[in-house]
Amino acid sequence: MQEYIVSARKYRPSTFAQVVGQESITSTLKNSIINNHLAQAFLFTGPRGVGKTTCARILAKTINCLNPTPDGEPCNECESCKAFNENASFNIHELDAASNNSVDDIRNLVDQVRIPPQAGKYKVYIIDEVHMLSSQAFNAFLKTLEEPPSYAKFILATTEKQKIIPTILSRCQIFDFKRIGVEDIAKHLAYVARNEGVEAEEDALHVIAEKSDGALRDALSTFDQIVSFSGNKITYKDVIENLNILDYDYYFKVTDSISKQDTAEALLIFNEIMEHGFDGQEFITGLTEHFRNLLVAQNPRTVRLLEISKSVVKRYEMQAQQYSKDFLFKALDITNRFDLSYKTSNNKRLHVEIAITQLINLAQTVNGTPAKPENPSYIAGTAIRKEETGKATAHEIKEEVKKPVNYAAKEQEEKNTQAENQSTGSVAAERVSTYSRKANNSERLNTNKKMPVNISLKKTMEELKKLKRERENQKNTEVPVVETPFTQEQLEEAWKSFVVSYKQKSPSFSNTLETSKPELKEKFTITFTVPNVLFVQDQLNMMALKTFLAEKLQNNQIRLNPVVAKADEIKTAYTDRERFQKLQEDFPQIAYLKDKFRLELGY
Secondary structure (H helix, E strand, C coil): CCCCCCHHHHCCCCCHHHCCCCHHHHHHHHHHHHCCCCCCEEEEECCCCCCHHHHHHHHHHHHCCCCCCCCCCCCCCCHHHHHHHCCCCCCEEEEECCCCCCHHHHHHHHHHHCCCCCCCCCEEEEEECHHHCCHHHHHHHHHHHHCCCCCEEEEEEECCHHHCCHHHHCCCEEEECCCCCHHHHHHHHHHHHHHHCCEECHHHHHHHHHHHCCCHHHHHHHHHHHHHHHCCEECHHHHHHHCCCCCHHHHHHHHHHHHCCCHHHHHHHHHHHHHCCCCHHHHHHHHHHHHHHHHHHCCCCCHHHCCCCHHHHHHHHHHHCCCCHHHHHHHHHHHHHHHHCCCCCCCHHHHHHHHHHHHHHHHHHHHCCCCCCCCHHHHHHHHHHHHHCCCCCHHHHHHHHHCCCCHHHHHHHHHHHHHHHHHHCCHHHHHHHHHHHHHHCCHHHCCCCCCCCCCCHHHHHHHHHHHHHHHHHHHHCCCCCCECCCCHHHHHHHHHHHHHHHCCCCHHHHHHHHCCCCEECHHHEEEEEECCHHHHHCHHHHHHHHHHHHHHHCECCCEEEEEECCHHHHCCCCCHHHHHHHHHHHCCHHHHHHHHCCCCCCC
16 A cells, blocks of 8 residues: 655755745745855744745755756756655765754764865754754853854754844854745645546635645645545535635625614524534625725726635625725624624624624615604604704705895794794794604603604695795895805804804803904905814704804805814813812913912812
């Protein structure tokens, strides 16, 4: 029976051309050999399984080759190459520093360096895991490494360069090996599969390559494991089953159910994942990566960042078109937060289920599909309240902001409306007023309780149509432009008047304006500072401010320019010391009184 050799040893590269994923390093080494510019010591550093020791052996074999090829490769036919391939070369010595890390081991190596080679040009010493040497051993090795004999070459290999003392690093030519790409590993696995007579699916090889984390040796070991499991035919299903990996399909299904806002389906899919023995954090981490891949797949320039098979890339490109960037950014934030807080959660399953429900709620918010209220009288009552209390819709506000307002006509219209309501005793207005007062008392928060509005829907719709017609007629009326000039002082006086008169209606809005100083700019533009963007989006209160200033200053061309303050500009004083400092800025005499009475401040 033929002896079995693992793929990592059987397909170990014997030339620089066979090394996978390290083209820049192999090209540099070959050029050094061709031009005879060999350094006295080399340091190969990088992650595990990327070819450090393999390149060290190829370099040692090539510089001792009697008939190297013109492109700097060993011939594999001369006596030196054959002796190396049979592990019988006396010119190449390997030392494992993990188990031979004492001063005596290095002294023995230094004694061997003094003996020149009996055959060949160089004596090459390969020291693997060199970072494991003790500090005394490093010091004993320093002098020999700095001034070795002309026939001696040292090749050091390590996975942890930071543990090597700087005096050793300064005496070596350093080569940083990188992790091997998924595509390169998948191609090499396909080459090994063809040579071994194994039929393998492309998706299956990509999963093995992703699982190896850039280490070709790990990928070959996993390949042998899968072959032992499934025989001469490797399928995608066999790989994810043997390696216990979550299938891409689960993430595509979950995101589809999130898009459809189907909470039940999403939770059932997660339950199926848990029944297969997967950890909740593994799912949430994979879902985060899935959203990242969707974001990357939206741009043709970044699609190449997806290190997956072409068939899966197409699925990502198709699904990515269903989501906006805003949704994906917010979804990434949610999954990342739940991933970080997973370990501190007592109920792990519930923790992930809350994340799923928040994603579904996010999809509902971003897509703009609010929940439908069950009570039609609530809709009618709200519509009447908005129309009869003079509060326009967002679209109407946008239209009115564009055009100057005829304040005299508006005032006359309000007087007529009030007189009509008083004469007819409008039941609708009275009930709407009652509803508004209750809304201010926070009774409208109870959505299960029916609102006290008993106006018929038919009558409500008729009144709405009538009001809309009147508003359209008012929009079509040409309004004269009034541009009365005013000064900064007049603006500040009008501003204070508005704050005082508007405090009862909206205390928070008035308090914000009270702490913000308006500045008059060109073309009647008024700039002032607000604490956050919510005040900028408060169109109703902004419209009230603009209307008041226009009437007070006799200028309907005023433009408001609210500016959101930076965090440090709106810092609130919480402690006694901070309050004292703020008072001292406005009233310097306070500092004198503090010193006079020998007062101490708290924190």
